[in-house]
Amino acid sequence: MNPVTVRVSRRFDASCERVFDAWLDPATLGRWLYATADGQMMRVEVDPRVGGGYTIVERRPGGEAAHYGRYLEIDRPRRLVLTLSLSPDGDGDRITVDIAPDGDGCVLTLAHEMAAEYAPYADRTEHGWTTILASLARHLDIPSPT
Numbered sequence: 001m002n003p004v005t006v007r008v009s010r011r012f013d014a015s016c017e018r019v020f021d022a023w024l025d026p027a028t029l030g031r032w033l034y035a036t037a038d039g040q041m042m043r044v045e046v047d048p049r050v051g052g053g054y055t056i057v058e059r060r061p062g063g064e065a066a067h068y069g070r071y072l073e074i075d076r077p078r079r080l081v082l083t084l085s086l087s088p089d090g091d092g093d094r095i096t097v098d099i100a101p102d103g104d105g106c107v108l109t110l111a112h113e114m115a116a117e118y119a120p121y122a123d124r125t126e127h128g129w130t131t132i133l134a135s136l137a138r139h140l141d142i143p144s145p146t
Helices: 016-022 116-141
Strands: 004-012 040-046 053-060 063-075 079-084 093-102 105-114
Touching (some): 016 105
Antiparallel strands (some): 004 105, 040 053
16 A cells, blocks of 8 residues: 655745754754653654654643654755654654745645555544644744844
């Protein structure tokens, strides 16, 4: 069975570099990636290099939610490819983030490739990424330290 790909796009009023860098910044990543309104971020570890990985753990009302991944491609500020797994040992799904200039901002297009057996969760996955990108937009609205 062929994998299922969910695609989400969003325009940001920020440079490609600023949007790209947010994906690899251990100081701020836990504020928007996989973060929920009623959760408490417990652990954010980032090794932002090809072959490096990340771990993000948030305590939620239903228990801990852990996300793990590896960086497969880092091409600043244009493209980031990483995996996403709920298990530290899993290969996970493939997430591709493409960022293109758009006037004084940029457009981010995210593609989430998942196994065909997860096709029933495609709408939920799309909604999740839409929410995450909205959180990233709010994060980017906070002025950068100068």
